[in-house]
Amino acid sequence: MTNTNNIVIIGGGHNGLVCAAYLAKAGKNVTVLEASEEVGGPAATREFAPGYKASCAHLLNLLDDGIREELELSSNGLSIAKENLTTIALAKDGNHITITPDSVEGSGLTAEDKAAYAEYRRFMTKFAGIIGAMHNLVPPRITTDKENLVPMAKLAWKVRMLGRDDMRELLRIGGINIYDVLKENFDNPLLKGALSLDAVLGTFSGPRSNNSVFTALHRMSGNNSGAAGAASIPAGGMGGVMQAIAGAASRAGAEIRISSPVKRILMDGMAVSGVELENGEQISASTVISNADVRTTILDLLGARHVEADFARRVSNIRSKGNAAKLHLALDGLPSFAGLNESQLGERLVIAPSVEYVEHAFNHCKYGEFSAQPVAEITLPSIHDRSLAPDGKHVLSAIVQYAPRELGTGWTEGKAAFSNAIMDVLETYAPDVRERTVATELLTPQDMEKEFGMTGGHWHHAELSLDQFLMLRPVPRSAQYKSPVDGLYLCGAGCHPGGGIMGSAGKNAANVILADQ
Numbered sequence: 136m137t138n139t140n141n142i143v144i145i146g147g148g149h150n151g152l153v154c155a156a157y158l159a160k161a162g163k164n165v166t167v168l169e170a171s172e173e174v175g176g177p178a179a180t181r182e183f184a185p186g187y188k189a190s191c192a193h194l195l196n197l198l199d200d201g202i203r204e205e206l207e208l209s210s211n212g213l214s215i216a217k218e219n220l221t222t223i224a225l226a227k228d229g230n231h232i233t234i235t236p237d238s239v240e241g242s243g244l245t246a247e248d249k250a251a252y253a254e255y256r257r258f259m260t261k262f263a264g265i266i267g268a269m270h271n272l273v274p275p276r277i278t279t280d281k282e283n284l285v286p287m288a289k290l291a292w293k294v295r296m297l298g299r300d301d302m303r304e305l306l307r308i309g310g311i312n313i314y315d316v317l318k319e320n321f322d323n324p325l326l327k328g329a330l331s332l333d334a335v336l337g338t339f340s341g342p343r344s345n346n347s348v349f350t351a352l353h354r355m356s357g358n359n360s361g362a363a364g365a366a367s368i369p370a371g372g373m374g375g376v377m378q379a380i381a382g383a384a385s386r387a388g389a390e391i392r393i394s395s396p397v398k399r400i401l402m403d404g405m406a407v408s409g410v411e412l413e414n415g416e417q418i419s420a421s422t423v424i425s426n427a428d429v430r431t432t433i434l435d436l437l438g439a440r441h442v443e444a445d446f447a448r449r450v451s452n453i454r455s456k457g458n459a460a461k462l463h464l465a466l467d468g469l470p471s472f473a474g475l476n477e478s479q480l481g482e483r484l485v486i487a488p489s490v491e492y493v494e495h496a497f498n499h500c501k502y503g504e505f506s507a508q509p510v511a512e513i514t515l516p517s518i519h520d521r522s523l524a525p526d527g528k529h530v531l532s533a534i535v536q537y538a539p540r541e542l543g544t545g546w547t548e549g550k551a552a553f554s555n556a557i558m559d560v561l562e563t564y565a566p567d568v569r570e571r572t573v574a575t576e577l578l579t580p581q582d583m584e585k586e587f588g589m590t591g592g593h594w595h596h597a598e599l600s601l602d603q604f605l606m607l608r609p610v611p612r613s614a615q616y617k618s619p620v621d622g623l624y625l626c627g628a629g630c631h632p633g634g635g636i637m638g639s640a641g642k643n644a645a646n647v648i649l650a651d652q
């Protein structure tokens with residue numbers, strides 16, 4: 136054993152770093168061990184072609200304001216290149232519609248659709264606020280003691296305080312699908328398509344899947360210094376946010392070691408005693424916190440033999456089939472999207488022309504195929520941040536769905552074909568995009584699993600759904616960031632409140648550990 140630090144965090148994703156920062160601020164001796172050469176997991180900014188950089192996670196829409204302030208992320212270098220992006224729902228004929236938190240504009244929209252949009256934002260924002268208010272709460276246990284009943288009662292009270300009509304509406308739509316809700320409210324296909332994309336990004340679901348209202352609400356549940364769901368482009372890519380959080384952790388005294396993959400968690404009797412790295416080095420610790428996904432933590436790093444069979448079974452049944460691929464294009468100049476000027480090109484562009492189109496795109500992945508006509512969330516971050524591309528050049532960053540973790544034909548063969556399918560779709564909106572492209576990187580969920588160690592390459596580490604939420608996340612009896620093993624804690628996106636760059640799982644885990652010590 137070469138080190139006597141008493142708290143070790145496996146993984147320097149943003150949640151591991153946030154957890155480290157809070158623990159170090161409380162005076163704890165913390166070491167973060169990150170497998171990769173950079174912290175941040177899929178949120179790290181990487182050079183994907185000479186001079187061109189991008190991060191897989193590209194839009195900041197959930198980062199908790201409280202964490203931002205408490206960790207003084209601005210003084211630690213957090214800077215936003217473009218705030219409050221407008222969403223532009225692309226139409227092939229250039230008659231796009233623009234969507235902001237306050238309004239929706241564009242040809243073909245009726246006065247009824249515009250009014251319905253204002254009402255949709257009103258009730259969705261209100262309902263999302265209930266989820267948002269839970270972000271920094273440790274999920275209560277299902278028991279009858281006061282300590283757990285009080286938070287449950289507070290939650291029930293928040294729902295009741297919606298008022299009778301809104302409470303009924305939340306109960307009615309909370310478990311159904313976004314397709315039905317959008318159909319009830321709107322006529323415009325482009326508007327419905329774009330709003331349905333928000334419900335399915337990063338999940339294994341289509342607009343007609345149950346839970347898709349819940350995932351839409353989750354996406355809007357952040358308070359990222361703006362309206363519900365407001366998205367911004369961080370300077371330096373999402374890696375800029377990671378560096379700021381790592382800076383806060385280091386300043387507070389945490390040690391962050393990169394290129395330090397953990398091979399296994401060490402046990403002394405029934406409690407953890409440290410970790411062993413791939414290179415054989417052992418580090419002793421009375422507390423080990425894992426930012427790796429829960430399946431990796433329990434089944435691979437700890438070993439199922441150290442937990443009860445029922446717990447191991449539940450962990451192996453966590454659903455985490457990744458579906459989102461990431462496309463990075465190095466461009467020799469800005470592509471021309473029909474109907475968009477340069478300043479509009481810097482907004483959030485979505486390809487989801489109708490809710491039916493999105494559902495068809497999803498159908499493929501149920502059968503181990505990629506979407507023949509994928510949906511996409513596109514940004515050109517280099518318009519706002521010149522550090523990401525050489526002079527005069529640009530980066531196109533797109534989340535593309537659907538790309539199943541397991542492709543029937545295998546990704547070795549399938550990758551070029553999927554890349555082609557995406558470019559074919561992009562070309563229908565931006566005819567010169569192929570000729571402007573000098574290098575392409577396409578990361579499938581399988582690549583992300585390999586590169587960032589996330590089981591299934593899943594955005595949330597574990598599917599975000601009502602049966603894997605709050606006190607059921609990641610599995611019952613470990614929803615309070617504790618594993619059944621003494622001294623082993625969890626702090627990643629697989630815990631409440633799920634994935635996205637928000638930091639709450641890391642902060643909540645730190646609070647639980649501090650209370651235990």
Ligand SMILES: Cc1cc2nc3c(=O)[nH]c(=O)nc-3n(C[C@H](O)[C@H](O)[C@H](O)COP(=O)(O)OP(=O)(O)OC[C@H]3O[C@@H](n4cnc5c(N)ncnc54)[C@H](O)[C@@H]3O)c2cc1C
Pocket residue numbers: 145146147148149150151168169170171174175176177178191192193194195196197337395396397398426427428431436459460461534583586587588589592593594595596626627628629633634635636637
């Ligand atoms: C394609 C894609 C696009 C996304 N886009 C967005 C977006 O635009 N906005 C947004 O908010 N979110 C986005 N997300 C989601 C977001 O990136 C994740 O939810 C978030 O990164 C989870 O953070 P985390 O800290 O919990 O875990 P991770 O970021 O997964 O970090 C876990 C860390 O643990 C490390 N690790 C794993 N095993 C070991 C080991 N054995 N030893 C040492 N280290 C280990 C990994 O290398 C990694 O750094 C996206 C995700 C994907 C996949």
